[in-house]
Amino acid sequence: MASQYSFDSPSMRSNSPMINYRKDAKKGVKFTLMVVGESGTGKTTFINSLLGKKVVPHRFEPEFEGSGDTKTLMFTSAKSIALPNTSVLTRNEFNPSTAHEEPGFAITETKVEIIDDDNTKVQLNILDAPGFGDNLNNEICFVEIENYLKQQFDLVLAEETRIKRNPRFVDTRVHALLYFVTATGHGLREIDINCMKRLAKYVNIIPVISKADSFTRSELQTFKENIKYDIEKFNVPVFQFDNALSEYDEDEDRELIEECKFFTSLQPFAIISSENEFEIKDPTTGKSRIIRARQYPWGLVDINNTAYSDFPILRSVILGSHLQDLKDLTHDFLYETYRTERLMKVTGGVNGPEEDGGNYEEELGKLSSIGDKASSTVPSLSNLAQLTSSTNNLMKRDDSSVISATSSQGPRSMLLDDTDTIELPSPKIKDNQSLSSASTISLEGANTKSSNTSNQAFKRYSIGPQRSTLRQISETVPYVIRHERILERQQKLEEMEMKSAKELAARAALLEKKAAELKSREKSLMKRGGSENSRPESFTSSQDGSMADDPARMSSIRKEETFTDLHSIVSKK
Amino acid sequence: MPEAVGITNLPNQRYKIILREGSTFTLMVAGESGLGKTTFINTLFQTTLKQHADVNERHTRLASTSPTMDIDIVRSILEEKNFKINLNIVDTPGFGNSVNNHDSWVPIVDFIDEQHESYMKQEQQPYRNTKKDLRVHACLYFIRPTGHSLKPLDIEVMRRLSMRVNLIPVIAKADTLSPKELDAFKSRIRDVIEAQEINIFTPTLELDDAASAEHAKQLIESMPFAVVGSEEEHEVSPGQYVKGRKYPWGIVEVENEKHCDFKKLRSLLLRTNMLDLILSTQELHYETFRAWKLGGDEEGNEGANEENGEISKKPSYRKTRRLHNPKFKEEEDALKKFFTEQVKAEEQRFRQWETNIVNERNRLNQDLEEMQSKLKTLEEQVKKLQVSKR
Known part of the structure; x- marks a missing residue:
């Protein structure tokens, strides 16, 4: 089976028809791959062996010639004050004396272009997440990844709904995420499950067992089974190769079905990767060939040997046979679900993705309930969400109150709509808020009134208003999203500021304490010195002391202003 | 020539006493799960001392809202050539498994302190013939073979452990690192250990005995030990079976010094330095604990300092055991x-x-x-x- 794959070509993309008939074959296919996993699970080595050349530097490895341009997209430190350029993650230097500091978490991007035999280009964006699992508290890691993935979706969503589109817009959505499971031999751990569960909403997750050379065959078998069992038991939504099987024609695509079944049986892929090449001689033919392998005192591990490494299969899956599938799935399913959810949220409902079609009544019933919910939704969305929902209510009221006049109603509600949408994008959000909240309250009564009669009324509800609401949504979405993001960022900054302020205060207190200590020590030293030294010096020091004491006493007297003290002073005189 | 008085026989008498009484040895294994701790213990004593964790149990542990760490003690009596040894193996399953590993070392550290304290209390009793001694003589800390360096969690735990017990760092599953990678990894770990002032156990160099000094030197040089564990035996050459791991590309022999440091570690733990470990626990770690405990309050606020991230170089023990796990x-x-x-x-x-x-x-x-x-x-x-x- 190993002979089927050629070793000199960087990948097996040439045998995938999917790309060839794609229009953008000339432009080159863009593919974003993210690797996530605890440090030391072999992510870097995997990438380098995937591309057949050294692209990403290892941890603690100095920069080398010919490395792809790696840039850091974001950085979060575990502690508040640390700057990105002080962290191990970006400096990449080995420093034993700071090894105990938590490295924080970053996402880095490396752009590589690989050209296949038949001149199809693949622009590969590789996102790495160094620092994952390195901190004491690793919760920030998957929160940050989730935020990043969400942000990319938001960017696309904002771009999609914009009236004027940016011609140079770059789609940065992540198409596939390879999750490197730490080779424990037991099963998934808490962090694995939590992380995969959280991220599965935004990306196709392919779990991968790296360093498969630490397992004997039976151990690997049980480990795989345990992971599969865990995935099922904890409902971890990983990428399934066989979920599209029903779409294929059984007679025509038998091969494809077989292939998918084969992949499913292999999952999770157990891979071995290496950056070193060795020349070995075939004992039968005497020819020597170069293989990628790992050398141990007890043997040579060929990473392309499918008998024990799924590396070549994984490579053909992500760069060949399933590249387009992964992209399509990201766009058609994950992004679409996200979009629906997001838009529903913008309209104020917390309902999940909704089926379009006949249940119009039901939808309207929901809409009427939105009015009630809207005022209690989360504050971040409140401004615009309330407004949109209130406009919905407005329209409804109009329709329900004047049922008999149908023909004249349409344009009126449209008009009403338009005036509101014009108002929406205006930056005076605060004004809007007061306005909207006021309107919702005033609407409350009308709403309850109308809901009783609504069922009858809405049967005759025309399609016009709905379309206008959709238009309205599409116009507001970019603003809502931007607004939300700004709010989020502001919150984050505030949090950081708070933290750093706290830390600074703590430090200041510590310094003060130390200063006080030093002072007291100095005093005691002075005293001791004074008693030991000769008279005149002691005199001055004692004088100093009395001088220092005097104002204090004076002030205390002045403060208290008691007559008795004055009396005593007078009597002494 | 006058007949010897018989003083030279004293070592022999001592030998008989020890032979009759046997000895107690407590070994702790710490480290993240999945590093082969159980396998290693079974390989070390060549019997199935510890059962592997049940897979189903692991599921219930994960399913519960907070997978907690506990301390697991296995007691056994080993007998070799009529000499008995009471062996206690302390395991820490679930260590480092959660997402947030802050304070995950507390149960381990508390356990060690508790043993010291209970031993001290027993010593103060009027009748102290039967003492229960679970003081940890040696602690093996298993390091994940990442090939990078020690993680902050490793450092935090090792630093705390090294103040209380004889700490022996061990690179687990060393068969995933090629010799070159292993060398780089080892030297980085040594650098970190030195820079972070972690006191690991080192065998004493006896200058008057050249052979043992040479041996000790070898041991020190190969720290941290890279080990491979296996409970299975495989045939290397016809009729010859060795403990090892069988891969499609070869067999890793556990007792082959070219493959790993298992033999050295066993020698350190059992053959040459067991008494060292026991004595240094008694003389160094127990005494510091006792001195601090009886010494009173002058170091009372050290514990508080430790919490602020300022770790003092002197061994500091919390005055009272924290009542609650953080x-x-x-x-x-x-x-x-x-x-x-x-x-x-x-x-x-x-x-x-x-x-x-x-x-x-x-x-x-x-x-x-x-x-x-x-x-x-x-x-x-x-x-x-x-x-x-x-």
Whole structure:
């Protein structure tokens, strides 16, 4: 089976028809791959062996010639004050004396272009997440990844709904995420499950067992089974190769079905990767060939040997046979679900993705309930969400109150709509808020009134208003999203500021304490010195002391202003 | 030549006593799960001392809201050539498994301190013939073979352990690192250990005995030990079986010094330095604990310092054992937060409800008024009509 794959070509993309008939074959296919996993699970080595050349530097490895341009997209430190350029993650230097500091978490991007035999280009964006699992508290890691993935979706969503589109817009959505499971031999751990569960909403997750050379065959078998069992038991939504099987024609695509079944049986892929090449001689033919392998005192591990490494299969899956599938799935399913959810949220409902079609009544019933919910939704969305929902209510009221006049109603509600949408994008959000909240309250009564009669009324509800609401949504979405993001960022900054302020205060207190200590020590030293030294010096020091004491006493007297003290002073005189 | 008095026989008498009494040895294995701790123990003593964790049990542990760490003790008596040794193996399953590993070392550290304390209390009893001694003589800390360096968690734990026991760092599953990688990894770990002032156990160099000094030197040089464990035996050459791991590309022999440092570690633990380990526990670690404990309050606030991240170089023990695991505290906070949030949400809902009701009432009142006014007008109309009829 190993002979089927050629070793000199960087990948097996040439045998995938999917790309060839794609229009953008000339432009080159863009593919974003993210690797996530605890440090030391072999992510870097995997990438380098995937591309057949050294692209990403290892941890603690100095920069080398010919490395792809790696840039850091974001950085979060575990502690508040640390700057990105002080962290191990970006400096990449080995420093034993700071090894105990938590490295924080970053996402880095490396752009590589690989050209296949038949001149199809693949622009590969590789996102790495160094620092994952390195901190004491690793919760920030998957929160940050989730935020990043969400942000990319938001960017696309904002771009999609914009009236004027940016011609140079770059789609940065992540198409596939390879999750490197730490080779424990037991099963998934808490962090694995939590992380995969959280991220599965935004990306196709392919779990991968790296360093498969630490397992004997039976151990690997049980480990795989345990992971599969865990995935099922904890409902971890990983990428399934066989979920599209029903779409294929059984007679025509038998091969494809077989292939998918084969992949499913292999999952999770157990891979071995290496950056070193060795020349070995075939004992039968005497020819020597170069293989990628790992050398141990007890043997040579060929990473392309499918008998024990799924590396070549994984490579053909992500760069060949399933590249387009992964992209399509990201766009058609994950992004679409996200979009629906997001838009529903913008309209104020917390309902999940909704089926379009006949249940119009039901939808309207929901809409009427939105009015009630809207005022209690989360504050971040409140401004615009309330407004949109209130406009919905407005329209409804109009329709329900004047049922008999149908023909004249349409344009009126449209008009009403338009005036509101014009108002929406205006930056005076605060004004809007007061306005909207006021309107919702005033609407409350009308709403309850109308809901009783609504069922009858809405049967005759025309399609016009709905379309206008959709238009309205599409116009507001970019603003809502931007607004939300700004709010989020502001919150984050505030949090950081708070933290750093706290830390600074703590430090200041510590310094003060130390200063006080030093002072007291100095005093005691002075005293001791004074008693030991000769008279005149002691005199001055004692004088100093009395001088220092005097104002204090004076002030205390002045403060208290008691007559008795004055009396005593007078009597002494 | 006069006959010897017999003083030279004293070592022999001592030998007999020890032979009769046997000895106690407590070994602790710490490190993240999945590093082969259990396998290593079984390989070391060549028997199945510890059962591997049940897979199903692991699931219940994961499914519960907070997978907690516990201490697991296996007691056994080993006998070799009529000499008995009471062996206690302390395991720490679940260590480092959670997402948030802050304070995950507390149970381990507490366990060690507790043993010291209970031993001290037993010593102070009037009758102290039968002492239960579970003081940890050696602690093997398993390091994940990442090939990078030590993780912050490793450093935190090792630093705390090294103040209390004889710490021996071990690179687990060394068969995933090629010799070159292993060398780089080892030297980085040594650098970190030195820079972070972690005191690991080193065998004493006896200068008068060249052979043992040479051996000790070898041991020191190969720290941290890279080990491979296996419970299975495989045939290397016809008729010759060795313990090892069989891969499609070769067999890793556990007892082959070229493959790993297992033999050296075994020699350190059992053959040459076991007494060293036991004695240094008694003389160094127990004594520091005792001195501190009986010494009183002058170091009382060291524990507080430690919490602030300032770790003093002197061994510091918390004055009183913390009553609560910080994990529980965290959980409690989270629960409290959740509760208040719930209450808030409910309140909000009730308020909403109330306004709704008020609005409804107003509306009904209005309706009523309207009705009444209508009624009035109707009545008036009726009156008018009646008047006009007349």
